Amino acid sequence: SKKTRSMGFSNRGMTLEEDINATNVFYRSADKAVIHKKPTPVQVVNVHYPKRSAAVITEGYFKQPSTTDYNGIYRDRHVDFEAKETKNKTRFPLANIHEHQIKHMQSIANHGGICFLIIRFSVYNETYYMPAETFFPYWEAQFNGGKKSIPYETIQNTGYRIPFHYQARVHYLAIIDQLYF
């Protein structure tokens, strides 16, 4: 039915990570870009090696990632970004990002990479591209008496709304094209 189809095209029920992963699969299969999610680092403490079957991790811990969620290459350029989703209606809390992730993003930007955040306001189902260089001053400000969050309006005004397409559900390359090429 028409209703079912329109639901199919909408974005409800998919997490930001699922949408970006699906987008990256499409980008790779169309040979537009080669961008992957970095695996979540696991500290492996104990492994059991059964005969005739695969090794089983029987004790492991999630480690804090020291970098960002995604990286890869697009049109000869190194691309690196962090994706964050918030249920907040009025602001993006800076506590969502870790200090070492910011340090990593600053290094990437300094070395000539295309570096940014993808921020989704899930209640509005709106997803924004915010260049790392735009984000840094807000991050710094919190340590100098500034806000611990970025207002939704600021992200609307200084970021770029990422278009939704059926195959590229978070079509961030469109924003990169606009900003860098």
Next chain:
Amino acid sequence: SKKTRSMGFSNRGMTLEEDINATNVFYRSADKAVIHKKPTPVQVVNVHYPKRSAAVITEGYFKQPSTTDYNGIYRDRHVDFEAKETKNKTRFPLANIHEHQIKHMQSIANHGGICFLIIRFSVYNETYYMPAETFFPYWEAQFNGGKKSIPYETIQNTGYRIPFHYQARVHYLAIIDQLYF
């Protein structure tokens, strides 16, 4: 003692991965390049959440990596490589590399990345840089009646010996400088 010190400078007992990781730490701390090992992907099947302490993975499996070991950025360029060590004295067996890793490397090269293999012959303690573009024809040849391995002499002649330095134990950026800049 003098003997202890000279042992300290030598490379015995360190795996190739440890040497490259130490090199990358040095490159990052000297702000020369931002290159990381990708975490080993783990399929998490069961997690226990104790009160007041960290989540414990109680069942997990190592997944086959779909890409390469390392990537990052150097002098504005995307860098991506695979590292392999062999105990073989006369050749590098191609079975060390997986088909999907080759596909990934071909994509990276096509999109303008600096892509290569680091191959160590551990019995000689010699480490070579082989450009992906040099490697691909040997890989392809095995499916057309060619050898299932690359002779040591071929790697000596078509690859580049990577210098050892105290802080950059596998100083592959020296080869990138020579080849690309």
